[in-house]
Amino acid sequence: MLQLKYLQVEGFRGFPTKSDVLDLATPAVLLYGDNHQGKSSILNAIEWCLYGDQCVGGRSGIRERVGGWEIVNRNASGATVGLAIESEQGVTTIKRAQVKGLGKKGRSIEVILPDGTRKEGDEAEQEIMRLVGLSFRDFATTVYQHQETIRAIVIQPPSERNDAIDRLLGLSDYLNVLDGIRRSKIADAQKNLINQRKQLETRIEEALRIRQEDLKDKKREAVDSGLDESELNEEKLLEGAENVKKQMEEFASELGISAAPVSSPSDWKDAPSFGDEAQKELDRLWSESPDLKEQSELNARRTEADALKTNYESQRQALGTAKAKPQEFEREYGTQAEINHQIENTRKENDAVDDQIRQVSPKAKLVEEGIAVLEATRPDESTDVCPLCGETVPNLLDHLRKEWAERIEAQVRALKARRAALAEKRAKLIDLKTQHESLTENLAKAREQLAGAVQRAAEFLDRELTDQDDPAALLSIEIGKIDDRLKQIAEAIKGKRETLNRISQSLNRLSLLHDVLELEEKIGRIEKIAESDEYRELENIRDGVAVFVVDVEVLDRIVRECMAEEAKDKMKAAGDAIDDYFQKIVGNPAAQKLIVEIEEDKRTGGNSYTFRDQDGEEFKPISSLGDMNGLALSMFLGLVKAYGHPIGFVLMDDPSQSLGSRQKKRLVEVLDEVCRSGRNIVVGTMDSELQEFLESSLTRAKTIYEFSKWGPQSGPEVVKRV
Amino acid sequence: MIVRMRTLGLLRELRNRFGPGPFGKIAQKLLALSFRELGYAPIVERSVEGVDIDVVGETGKKFGLEVKTTEGLSIGLSPNNIQDLRDRAKDGYSPVIAALRLAVFENWILAKVPLDELSAGQVLIERLRAYRMSDVENLLAPAFERVVEEHYQGTLKNGQRYLSEQLRKTGIEIRGF
Numbered sequence: 001m002l003q004l005k006y007l008q009v010e011g012f013r014g015f016p017t018k019s020d021v022l023d024l025a026t027p028a029v030l031l032y033g034d035n036h037q038g039k040s041s042i043l044n045a046i047e048w049c050l051y052g053d054q055c056v057g058g059r060s061g062i063r064e065r066v067g068g069w070e071i072v073n074r075n076a077s078g079a080t081v082g083l084a085i086e087s088e089q090g091v092t093t094i095k096r097a098q099v100k101g102l103g104k105k106g107r108s109i110e111v112i113l114p115d116g117t118r119k120e121g122d123e124a125e126q127e128i129m130r131l132v133g134l135s136f137r138d139f140a141t142t143v144y145q146h147q148e149t150i151r152a153i154v155i156q157p158p159s160e161r162n163d164a165i166d167r168l169l170g171l172s173d174y175l176n177v178l179d180g181i182r183r184s185k186i187a188d189a190q191k192n193l194i195n196q197r198k199q200l201e202t203r204i205e206e207a208l209r210i211r212q213e214d215l216k217d218k219k220r221e222a223v224d225s226g227l228d229e230s231e232l233n234e235e236k237l238l239e240g241a242e243n244v245k246k247q248m249e250e251f252a253s254e255l256g257i258s259a260a261p262v263s264s265p266s267d268w269k270d271a272p273s274f275g276d277e278a279q280k281e282l283d284r285l286w287s288e289s290p291d292l293k294e295q296s297e298l299n300a301r302r303t304e305a306d307a308l309k310t311n312y313e314s315q316r317q318a319l320g321t322a323k324a325k326p327q328e329f330e331r332e333y334g335t336q337a338e339i340n341h342q343i344e345n346t347r348k349e350n351d352a353v354d355d356q357i358r359q360v361s362p363k364a365k366l367v368e369e370g371i372a373v374l375e376a377t378r379p380d381e382s383t384d385v386c387p388l389c390g391e392t393v394p395n396l397l398d399h400l401r402k403e404w405a406e407r408i409e410a411q412v413r414a415l416k417a418r419r420a421a422l423a424e425k426r427a428k429l430i431d432l433k434t435q436h437e438s439l440t441e442n443l444a445k446a447r448e449q450l451a452g453a454v455q456r457a458a459e460f461l462d463r464e465l466t467d468q469d470d471p472a473a474l475l476s477i478e479i480g481k482i483d484d485r486l487k488q489i490a491e492a493i494k495g496k497r498e499t500l501n502r503i504s505q506s507l508n509r510l511s512l513l514h515d516v517l518e519l520e521e522k523i524g525r526i527e528k529i530a531e532s533d534e535y536r537e538l539e540n541i542r543d544g545v546a547v548f549v550v551d552v553e554v555l556d557r558i559v560r561e562c563m564a565e566e567a568k569d570k571m572k573a574a575g576d577a578i579d580d581y582f583q584k585i586v587g588n589p590a591a592q593k594l595i596v597e598i599e600e601d602k603r604t605g606g607n608s609y610t611f612r613d614q615d616g617e618e619f620k621p622i623s624s625l626g627d628m629n630g631l632a633l634s635m636f637l638g639l640v641k642a643y644g645h646p647i648g649f650v651l652m653d654d655p656s657q658s659l660g661s662r663q664k665k666r667l668v669e670v671l672d673e674v675c676r677s678g679r680n681i682v683v684g685t686m687d688s689e690l691q692e693f694l695e696s697s698l699t700r701a702k703t704i705y706e707f708s709k710w711g712p713q714s715g716p717e718v719v720k721r722v
Numbered sequence: 723m724i725v726r727m728r729t730l731g732l733l734r735e736l737r738n739r740f741g742p743g744p745f746g747k748i749a750q751k752l753l754a755l756s757f758r759e760l761g762y763a764p765i766v767e768r769s770v771e772g773v774d775i776d777v778v779g780e781t782g783k784k785f786g787l788e789v790k791t792t793e794g795l796s797i798g799l800s801p802n803n804i805q806d807l808r809d810r811a812k813d814g815y816s817p818v819i820a821a822l823r824l825a826v827f828e829n830w831i832l833a834k835v836p837l838d839e840l841s842a843g844q845v846l847i848e849r850l851r852a853y854r855m856s857d858v859e860n861l862l863a864p865a866f867e868r869v870v871e872e873h874y875q876g877t878l879k880n881g882q883r884y885l886s887e888q889l890r891k892t893g894i895e896i897r898g899f
């Protein structure tokens with residue numbers, strides 16, 4: 001069996017500096033000291049030297065080593081552990097080192113085999129594995145009793161204890177896989193997929209609902225238009241289009257004009273273009289229908305006849321008025337010649353008054369003219385020079401105005417009044433003359449316009465009209481004839497319009513049918529989504545996820561089953577030894593036998609451990625902390641005994657955590673038994689009572705190291721006591 | 723393949739007309755007719771005890787179908803349903819859950835679920851996809867469309883009675899009412 005020989009550490013965990021070489025070759029090596037003095041670092045160093053990174057972090061399966069568990073001491077630049085192990089072949093020395101901050105590059109391993117061969121790197125790791133022949137998991141379960149494991153079992157609530165026992169049994173790999181499965185939340189991913197699919201479904205349902213309602217409305221409209229529900233199909237649409245075409249040809253024939261060819265739809269989707277083309281042709285046929293044309297022409301002719309008749313009557317009335325007005329005028333004011341004569345007489349009379357004015361007062365005339373000249377020529381300047389005789393008279397204008405006012409004005413005033421009256425009379429006569437001329441012109445114009453109206457009526461009636469004809473009567477007769485013909489045409493058109501309406505209704509039904517088919521196609525288009533590559537891909541994903549979810553569940557179940565099987569196997573192999581150690585350590589007289597039952601934990605799906613006594617009763621005292629510690633140690637030592645691996649030493653870290661005095665003594669007796677069976681023990685403890693028992697009751701040779709005075713820069717002081 | 727919109731509309735009308743319970747039986751009979759159309763024989767359709775449908779394919783492959791319809795995302799499996807499937811498995815019938823979700827873009831899922839993985843309670847239809855018999859589903863889908871189209875009017879008028887007559891006419895054995 002492999003036995004530890006010696007160990008030296010530097011820069012490793014609690015050792016910032018190089019330690020002395022620790023002799024580990026005696027059957028018992030006891031490490032004493034208070035907490036945080038470096039005892040556990042020695043045990044950790046043995047483990048790290050053998051397993052390197054496997055005992056660090058999450059992969060170690062030890063919860064306390066996840067995060068913050070440092071290899072290199074904070075005050076050291078690197079860690080080095082040297083370990084000598086003796087096998088049947090001789091002593092193998094192992095040196096593992098790690099430089100701080102360099103990652104993998106800073107790690108090194110060196111092995112010197114008993115024959116002196118030196119191995120490094122992977123080869124060295126392989127040599128170590130060949131030498132130890134034990135996985136880290138098994139090492140941690142059956143060689144090295146970690147205080148964390150014992151503590152977990154002792155202090156965990158009963159509901160969490162199963163997990164701790166699983167780890168004690170070295171089942172943490174299974175637990176980690178199960179934890180990974182749980183964390184992956186595969187079922188949640190599937191639910192998320194279902195929800196997203198459901199959202200898509202809701203949108204599709206909504207789109208479908210809208211289209212189906214539109215379709216329902218359109219179908220109802222189609223049925224109301226005379227179609228049967230069973231006729232709402234493409235075949236009926238194409239048949240309907242042919243019928244429309246035929247109806248149009250018959251209609252054209254009935255109208256007596258030739259129909260332009262309208263192309264039949266070959267597909268229901270062509271229905272709108274067919275409808276447009278047919279409607280245009282229908283409009284053309286109708287507009288070019290002879291009856292309709294004649295009706296249109298007759299309506300225009302009738303309108304014209306009405307207008308001509310109205311115009312004629314209006315002009316005739318206007319002429320009558322134009323004739324009467326000059327007659328009335330002459331009766332009141334005289335003829336044109338008489339007015340002219342009066343105007344001449346008035347002019348002569350006026351000339352005579354002017355003469356009288358000049359004769360009555362030549363001086364007055366002169367004065368008046370002088371004032372007028374002076375006022376007109378030099379209105380702003382006073383002059384004393386007479387403009388008529390050239391003599392100078394002081395204040396001439398004032399003098400003339402005074403002369404005019406005092407002596408001449410009275411004489412002239414009467415003559416001037418007479419002259420003004422004559423001017424007024426003459427103006428009136430001229431106005432009368434103008435009025436008479438205007439009336440005469442109006443009469444001529446009215447005659448001319450009436451002649452024009454007669455001329456236009458003659459042209460409309462296509463005959464000559466003389467003064468002996470009555471155009472109004474002739475036009476009335478013509479209007480009557482037009483009305484008679486329009487009545488005849490309206491009758492003829494009525495039947496044709498009914499045909500036209502029938503064809504229009506057929507076209508409308510075709511349009512409705514098309515709309516129905518189009519909506520059905522739109523609904524069908526939604527179905528096409530399911531034929532898309534993307535949707536197929538989604539379906540494949542759904543299937544794949546479903547299979548994956550089931551696979552993971554099966555995997556989960558298998559892992560649990562394997563975990564349970566392995567636990568049962570280990571318990572079966574170590575059961576007697578565990579029972580034996582349990583009886584020896586715990587020493588409960590009521591429990592003559594400890595039976596460990598393993599079942600599936602219905603809550604977690606993991607293992608559930610039940611401890612029963614020889615009568616199958618649940619072992620109640622197991623709830624005490626001391627008993628729990630005893631159970632954990634029993635399981636560890638039982639597994640050590642049952643496992644039968646080649647490692648000839650056991651590492652125990654603070655094993656007496658919650659044990660009572662008697663249990664500690666019993667534990668030492670058990671350890672003595674282990675030593676005597678050929679396995680060396682390395683025990684680290686701060687428990688002075690346990691130390692006493694170890695020193696007094698261990699019957700094999702022992703080496704004691706006392707750890708104390710630990711400082712951050714110096715590390716512990718380690719004193720060997722033999 | 724999905725149930726066509728038109729067929730889905732017809733099925734929904736039948737469901738609205740007869741209610742969810744009777745509609746389940748109607749769907750079961752329509753499914754039996756669809757298997758008949760695919761050439762499965764003999765076929766037994768049950769209205770009372772036992773699995774809902776037994777079918778035997780042309781190659782002699784036997785299936786015992788527990789038929790479920792729903793508008794939701796899951797179906798309910800009772801302990802009796804599972805026991806019925808176990809019983810048929812003893813006679814050489816592969817246990818199959820035939821689930822139809824009445825929603826757009828869905829169709830029958832024929833899931834050959836291992837008996838030891840079946841447990842009573844609500845089962846997500848999505849989960850059944852892990853065990854689906856896609857080859858049979860692909861053949862069944864168009865047959866089911868035709869069967870629904872053909873028997874819709876008769877079913878709408880006379881419900882299950884009409885379909886039972888059709889089952890008899892096509893040589894499907896009916897057990898129960």
